[in-house]
Amino acid sequence: xxxxxxxxxxxxxxxxxxxxxxxxxxxxxxxxxxxxxxxxxxxxxxxxxxxxxxxxxxxxxxxxxxxxxxxxxxxxxxxxxxxxxxxxxxxxxxxxxxxxxxxxxxxxxxxxxxxxxxxxxxxxxxxxxxxxxxxxxxxxxxxxxxxxxxxxxxxxxxxxxxxxxxxxxxxxxxxxxxxxxxxxxxxxxxxxxxxxxxxxxxxxxxxxxxxxxxxxxxxxxxxxxxxxxxxxxxxxxxxxxxxxxxxxxxxxxxxxxxxxxxxxxx
Amino acid sequence: xxxxxxxxxxxxxxxxxxxxxxxxxxxxxxxxxxxxxxxxxxxxxxxxxxxxxxxxxxxxxxxxxxxxxxxxxxxxxxxxxxxxxxxxxxxxxxxxxxxxxxxxxxxxxxxxxxxxxxxxxxxxxxxxxxxxxxxxxxxxxxxxxxxxxxxxxxxxxxxxxxxxxxxxxxxxxxxxxxxxxxxxxxxxxxxxxxxxxxxxxxxxxxxxxxxxxxxxxxxxxxxxxxxxxxxxxxxxxxxxxxxxxxxxxxxxxxxxxxxxxxxxxxxxxxxxxxxxxxxxxxxxxxxxxxxxxxxxxxxxxxxxxxxxxxxxxxxxxxxxxxxxxxxxxxxxxxxxxxxxxxxxxxxxxxxxxxxxxxxxxxxxxxxxxxxxxx
Numbered sequence: 353x354x355x356x357x358x359x360x361x362x363x364x365x366x367x368x369x370x371x372x373x374x375x376x377x378x379x380x381x382x383x384x385x386x387x388x389x390x391x392x393x394x395x396x397x398x399x400x401x402x403x404x405x406x407x408x409x410x411x412x413x414x415x416x417x418x419x420x421x422x423x424x425x426x427x428x429x430x431x432x433x434x435x436x437x438x439x440x441x442x443x444x445x446x447x448x449x450x451x452x453x454x455x456x457x458x459x460x461x462x463x464x465x466x467x468x469x470x471x472x473x474x475x476x477x478x479x480x481x482x483x484x485x486x487x488x489x490x491x492x493x494x495x496x497x498x499x500x501x502x503x504x505x506x507x508x509x510x511x512x513x514x515x516x517x518x519x520x521x522x523x524x525x526x527x528x529x530x531x532x533x534x535x536x537x538x539x540x541x542x543x544x545x546x547x548x549x550x551x552x553x554x555x556x557x558x559x560x561x562x563x564x565x566x567x568x569x570x571x572x573x574x575x576x577x578x579x580x581x582x583x584x585x586x587x588x589x590x591x592x593x594x595x596x597x598x599x600x601x602x603x604x605x606x607x608x609x610x611x612x613x614x615x616x617x618x
Numbered sequence: 619x620x621x622x623x624x625x626x627x628x629x630x631x632x633x634x635x636x637x638x639x640x641x642x643x644x645x646x647x648x649x650x651x652x653x654x655x656x657x658x659x660x661x662x663x664x665x666x667x668x669x670x671x672x673x674x675x676x677x678x679x680x681x682x683x684x685x686x687x688x689x690x691x692x693x694x695x696x697x698x699x700x701x702x703x704x705x706x707x708x709x710x711x712x713x714x715x716x717x718x719x720x721x722x723x724x725x726x727x728x729x730x731x732x733x734x735x736x737x738x739x740x741x742x743x744x745x746x747x748x749x750x751x752x753x754x755x756x757x758x759x760x761x762x763x764x765x766x767x768x769x770x771x772x773x774x775x776x777x778x779x780x781x782x783x784x785x786x787x788x789x790x791x792x793x794x795x796x797x798x799x800x801x802x803x804x805x806x807x808x809x810x811x812x813x814x815x816x817x818x819x820x821x822x823x824x825x826x827x828x829x830x831x832x833x834x835x836x837x838x839x840x841x842x843x844x845x846x847x848x849x850x851x852x853x854x855x856x857x858x859x860x861x862x863x864x865x866x867x868x869x870x871x872x873x874x875x876x877x878x879x880x881x882x883x884x885x886x887x888x889x890x891x892x893x894x895x896x897x898x899x900x901x902x903x904x905x906x907x908x909x910x911x912x913x914x915x916x917x918x919x920x921x922x923x924x925x926x927x928x929x930x931x932x933x934x935x936x937x938x939x940x941x942x943x944x945x946x947x948x949x950x951x952x953x954x955x956x957x958x959x960x961x962x963x964x965x966x967x968x969x970x971x972x973x974x975x976x977x978x979x980x981x982x983x984x985x986x987x988x989x990x991x992x
Contacts, residue, residue, distance in 0.1 A: 428876075443874040445867035446989050447934040448860075456864050457876035459857040466858040498989025 356419040357382050358520050358552045359404065359435070364413035366399050373399040375576040376413070381520060381569075384549040386542060388567035389556045392598045395573040397556050401522050404554070405437040406430030436518025440525055442509040446498035450490055453497050454479040454512050482511045487537075487544055503534030507541045514545065521545065522554045527562050535562065542566050560592050574598035643988050645928030646940030648980040652926065652973060653943040660950050664957035668950070671814065671823040671832040673957060678835055681949030682842035683897060684923055685942060687916055689842075689849045690893030692924035692941045694886040696853070698866035698933030699761040701890040703750060704920055706772035707743060708913025712898035713776045714739040716789040716908030732795045732802040732903065740895050746772070747891030751884030761887075769917065777910045787910035796903055805841075805896075806903025808834035838900040842945075845893065850938035862886070866933030922970055923948050926977040930985055947973070 357380035364377040374396045381387045391397050402408045406424030415422050417433050424430045444453050455475050461468030476493040483490050488507050506526050527535040557563050572580040572595040580595045660668045667673050694701050718735040754761045780787045795802035811834035817823040818830040825831040853859040864872035865879045873879050902908050927944030929936030955963040
């Protein structure tokens with residue numbers, strides 16, 4: 353790709369005291385692409401996305417947004433330049449309606465803040481339209497989020513991030529903790545967002561199948577470093593599972609497993 | 619074959635149902651049913667006396683008292699916090715106003731007028747509310763324990779100040795300010811006189827000699843209507859209302875979406891202090907007296923009314939209309955002994971215990987219904 357990546361990071365290092373969580377990460381995401389960020393627990397995925405979303409500040413290295421150096425001192429800074437993070441807990445409130453969740457903290461109102469009257473009709477319409485665009489027809493925007501399925505909630509959180517200006521969508525394990533069918537719904541949502549062409553998606557997952565289904569580009573992390581990267585085409589035939597496990601040959605693990613199964617030697 | 623199920627979508631699993639189901643999901647439905655039952659029972663048992671001209675005035679007087687503090691308490695509960703200092707705050711602000719009116723303003727500022735006594739007391743109360751809220755927000759301690767400490771602290775401070783300055787824990791025989799001062803009148807005076815005049819003109823509201831019997835309701839009824847009306851508007855129709863629900867439902871996710879959860883909670887602690895001050899002002903200017911023991915247990919009654927009105931103990935859910943129903947129910951039952959002399963007044967507490975217990979179960983049921991049984 354010759355276009356400027358929406359986000360590029362160079363030599364990103366993050367230390368927590370004596371512990372080095374990230375040790376020189378290079379990484380870029382392009383509009384209209386799904387970039388899968390893979391790696392085992394503790395590989396540094398969460399640290400990386402927390403830097404991108406402004407929760408942590410890097411110890412060294414540089415983040416570029418649209419080719420320009422960017423410094424985020426808070427999550428607010430990151431969301432102002434269009435980085436929207438959908439965390440696993442989704443930041444949704446179960447007892448509140450779909451519309452009230454959609455506009456939580458960013459309500460449409462007429463009159464003096466914070467006592468301006470809510471424009472419920474408009475907010476209901478926008479919520480309904482944005483949800484339709486992304487593939488879910490909620491008949492009643494007044495229904496509580498508690499009654500929605502996990503997949504629908506995920507979709508609501510994604511639609512909300514996009515509506516409020518996310519150009520880079522960071523999805524933190526959006527398919528974990530969901531049933532099979534709902535996982536597919538979320539992947540469908542991701543593909544719908546991808547099809548818009550103007551949004552870059554960083555897709556964090558543990559699931560090899562999901563990554564292969566949805567992603568255009570892959571980055572594998574292990575122990576705070578990039579151990580592999582490439583486009584879907586480049587990685588064809590490579591042992592993705594091997595990279596996901598942090599570079600430990602899966603065959604070795606399989607041998608160990610069989611050894612344990614065959615006979616207790618304790 | 620799996621074709622049979624393919625046309626169903628996720629949304630079909632949520633039973634829509636008719637109007638009845640929508641009504642059952644509302645937090646105030648249970649409170650409404652209880653209120654209607656209590657109104658009917660008391661009307662029959664008192665032979666209609668509870669709702670004649672005088673009965674209505676007396677009942678609404680106590681209902682309004684409950685309503686004023688329960689409105690503040692319920693908004694705070696919806697935001698996920700408790701205020702156990704309401705009762706002590708009533709005692710404290712009542713004492714402050716009465717002592718200023720009797721002994722003059724502090725710091726040698728001369729004699730107090732009803733307005734200056736109220737204004738200075740309100741400033742103190744709002745400061746205390748802000749202080750309690752800030753401690754809760756900053757320390758991360760549960761509001762239960764922080765406000766419990768203020769319950770003891772304020773009550774003790776009230777008694778100590780009374781004895782030090784006044785040599786007695788009561789002030790009585792203050793001048794009847796409401797005769798002279800319009801400001802005292804709006805708290806201790808009368809309201810809805812026109813309604814009672816109209817009632818008389820239409821041939822009701824007669825005393826034994828055929829003249830007009832009751833001249834109007836207590837002024838606090840108007841305060842209750844103002845406070846409950848404003849609270850209803852803010853909670854259900856404004857941005858601040860959405861923030862209150864969001865803060866109580868899940869504070870972290872509200873904060874992540876940019877809701878100023880700390881400001882919301884501090885403001886609501888100030889609101890309960892405001893409600894307590896208005897409660898006390900109505901009492902002081904109505905009776906021209908104050909007592910260090912005023913407001914005792916009112917914090918727990920306010921919470922009970924909020925719960926009976928459908929407010930969830932865990933926050934995030936409730937309505938002002940439900941609290942209005944709850945206040946009517948509690949006020950009527952608390953006053954029932956005056957209209958039905960045969961019963962023992964302590965049945966009030968028996969009733970409160972039972973109704974509260976049932977309400978908690980009903981609320982849990984509503985919570986399960988609206989969250990799809992999860």
